[in-house]
Amino acid sequence: xxxxxxxxxxxxxxxxxxxxxxxxxxxxxxxxxxxxxxxxxxxxxxxxxxxxxxxxxxxxxxxxxxxxxxxxxxxxxxxxxxxxxxxxxxxxxxxxxxxxxxxxxxxxxxxxxxxxxxxxxxxxxxxxxxxxxxxxxxxxxxxxxxxxxx
Amino acid sequence: xxxxxxxxxxxxxxxxxxxxxxxxxxxxxxxxxxxxxxxxxxxxxxxxxxxxxxxxxxxxxxxxxxxxxxxxxxxxxxxxxxxxxxxxxxxxxxxxxxxxxxxxxxxxxxxxxxxxxxxxxxxxxxxxxxxxxxxxxxxxxxxxxxxxxxxxxxxxxxxxxxxxxxxxxxxxxxxxxxxxxxxxxxxxxxxxxxxxxxxxxxxxxxxxxxxxxxxxxxxxxxxxxxxxxxxxxxxxxxxxxxxxxxxxxxxxxxxxxxxxxxxxxxxxxxxxxxxxxxxxxxxxxxxxxxxxxxxxxxxxxxxxxxxxxxxxxxxxxxxxxxxxxxxxxxxxxxxxxxxxxxxxxxxxxxxxxxxxxxxxxxxxxxxxxxxxxxxxxxxxxxxxxxxxxxxxxxxxxxxxxxxxxxxxxxxxxxxxxxxxxxxxxxxxxxxxxxx
Numbered sequence: 001x002x003x004x005x006x007x008x009x010x011x012x013x014x015x016x017x018x019x020x021x022x023x024x025x026x027x028x029x030x031x032x033x034x035x036x037x038x039x040x041x042x043x044x045x046x047x048x049x050x051x052x053x054x055x056x057x058x059x060x061x062x063x064x065x066x067x068x069x070x071x072x073x074x075x076x077x078x079x080x081x082x083x084x085x086x087x088x089x090x091x092x093x094x095x096x097x098x099x100x101x102x103x104x105x106x107x108x109x110x111x112x113x114x115x116x117x118x119x120x121x122x123x124x125x126x127x128x129x130x131x132x133x134x135x136x137x138x139x140x141x142x143x144x145x146x147x148x149x150x
Numbered sequence: 151x152x153x154x155x156x157x158x159x160x161x162x163x164x165x166x167x168x169x170x171x172x173x174x175x176x177x178x179x180x181x182x183x184x185x186x187x188x189x190x191x192x193x194x195x196x197x198x199x200x201x202x203x204x205x206x207x208x209x210x211x212x213x214x215x216x217x218x219x220x221x222x223x224x225x226x227x228x229x230x231x232x233x234x235x236x237x238x239x240x241x242x243x244x245x246x247x248x249x250x251x252x253x254x255x256x257x258x259x260x261x262x263x264x265x266x267x268x269x270x271x272x273x274x275x276x277x278x279x280x281x282x283x284x285x286x287x288x289x290x291x292x293x294x295x296x297x298x299x300x301x302x303x304x305x306x307x308x309x310x311x312x313x314x315x316x317x318x319x320x321x322x323x324x325x326x327x328x329x330x331x332x333x334x335x336x337x338x339x340x341x342x343x344x345x346x347x348x349x350x351x352x353x354x355x356x357x358x359x360x361x362x363x364x365x366x367x368x369x370x371x372x373x374x375x376x377x378x379x380x381x382x383x384x385x386x387x388x389x390x391x392x393x394x395x396x397x398x399x400x401x402x403x404x405x406x407x408x409x410x411x412x413x414x415x416x417x418x419x420x421x422x423x424x425x426x427x428x429x430x431x432x433x434x435x436x437x438x439x440x441x442x443x444x445x446x447x448x449x450x451x452x453x454x455x456x457x458x459x460x461x462x463x464x465x466x467x468x469x470x471x472x473x474x475x476x477x478x479x480x481x482x483x484x485x486x487x488x489x490x491x492x493x494x495x496x497x498x499x500x501x502x503x504x505x506x507x508x509x510x511x512x513x514x515x516x517x518x519x520x521x522x523x524x525x526x527x528x529x530x531x532x533x534x535x536x537x538x539x540x541x542x543x544x545x546x547x548x549x550x551x552x553x554x555x556x557x558x559x560x561x562x563x564x565x566x567x568x569x570x571x572x573x574x575x576x577x578x579x580x581x582x583x584x585x
Contacts, residue, residue, distance in 0.1 A: 003528070007525075061554050063524030067522075
């Protein structure tokens with residue numbers, strides 16, 4: 001496995017120029033997810049409007065894989081319906097946990113396909129998944145809060 | 151190996167300390183000849199776990215092939231041989247750390263369990279009014295640790311203090327990565343029941359001086375525990391010389407196998423401690439009403455112990471003794487001096503901990519500006535260089551220096567200056583990828 005397949009240009013670009021970084025108002029749920037083995041952290045907020053992801057804002061520290069993956073997540077999810085967004089989280093999780101067996105679909109994951117190389121590095125899978133799991137968690141919490149308020 | 155000169159005025163190899171024949175030593179470690187990602191393996195992660203020489207691997211294989219049986223309960227020949235091997239290993243370890251008696255050496259699972267054993271002795275005693283008062287804790291009592299501890303010498307004491315109402319207090323760290331002793335007389339006071347501190351830091355490499363702390367501990371009548379996990383593998387450690395009460399270390403960092411650690415304790419204190427785990431081998435007699443307990447060390451070794459692991463650890467001790475701990479220490483000192491000098495020359499590299507090869511071991515943590523340690527470790531791995539990245543189970547130390555993680559290089563008897571050169575060159579590639 002060549003190192004270049006792991007650190008693709010797309011990943012390095014998102015790492016150096018993260019999209020949508022910073023915590024913003026308004027939001028319905030905020031979560032903090034940590035990777036206890038390496039100390040990586042992400043604080044992530046989700047803002048939902050009429051069943052659509054209006055914003056994903058985040059702040060965190062960690063390696064290039066974890067930070068770039070949060071940026072890709074932001075770009076991919078904003079503007080999508082919650083159902084669509086959560087199904088894309090599942091597809092990303094499936095790809096990244098497949099040890100390289102699943103060929104990713106660019107139409108579904110956009111820049112997320114760049115992380116296919118990570119699937120071959122088990123130690124880095126958790127880095128790539130950190131913000132995606134945080135997004136799923138926050139979205140479920142936001143939906144629950146919405147349901148509770150209705 | 152390239153000759154290395156130490157800083158002027160520094161102590162040099164004593165004339166009575168034979169230099170290491172590193173190539174001969176390397177030939178004893180089969181793993182060192184393998185490749186990683188198409189490159190020659192450069193193993194710089196011995197503070198995490200050390201590699202094992204053929205002699206240790208062979209001793210364990212021979213035990214399984216010829217002598218395997220349970221210990222301390224069999225009348226048959228194999229049982230007798232296994233028991234002799236297990237107790238023989240205890241005697242080897244005792245001699246290695248200059249313990250007055252082999253019965254003061256308790257085999258545990260690892261250093262973590264050794265520290266927990268002492269913490270649970272305090273907890274058990276605190277629940278028993280008739281227990282030895284030196285182990286009884288309550289509100290107002292204090293335990294002192296340091297900010298440079300491994301989590302294994304933090305969490306057991308946090309739990310103990312939460313459960314007994316005692317207070318946990320901490321020595322700080324100076325900017326140079328040394329223990330801050332300026333508050334010594336306040337930190338260690340008549341309320342102090344125990345001071346537990348690391349001898350050599352697993353993240354900063356700092357080798358702590360203990361004499362002032364020891365004297366204050368004796369003045370106030372507290373107990374003194376040393377986490378020597380990163381010391382015993384690398385330098386001569388004499389438990390009598392340190393005048394400690396408890397010393398914990400682990401087998402797998404000193405060329406031995408995983409699954410075995412050591413608690414050395416002063417015999418008189420071990421005898422005053424309640425049991426840790428209950429079960430077979432640790433009892434004197436058991437009735438349906440109550441049990442009475444064996445004398446140490448058996449009291450603290452419930453169940454079938456790590457027998458083959460003890461044999462392996464014994465072989466590791468033999469190996470280290472044959473090479474000579476003084477020689478290993480000086481080899482690492484020279485190598486550390488070289489590594490510090492070469493790493494300091496890498497642009498953007500910041501070393502945490504002592505910058506000079508004095509009062510430190512061969513563990514060097516650093517930050518490379520703008521690159522997360524995970525990414526550093528990944529690129530180094532592509533070059534065959536194995537280092538540890540993360541918080542090294544010493545998160546308070548990382549917080550002290552304001553970083554979530556570091557890259558850590560740790561050196562041992564089988565490492566060479568050429569390997570340091572490979573590391574430094576690989577760091578150039580890291581900067582290339584992320585520059």
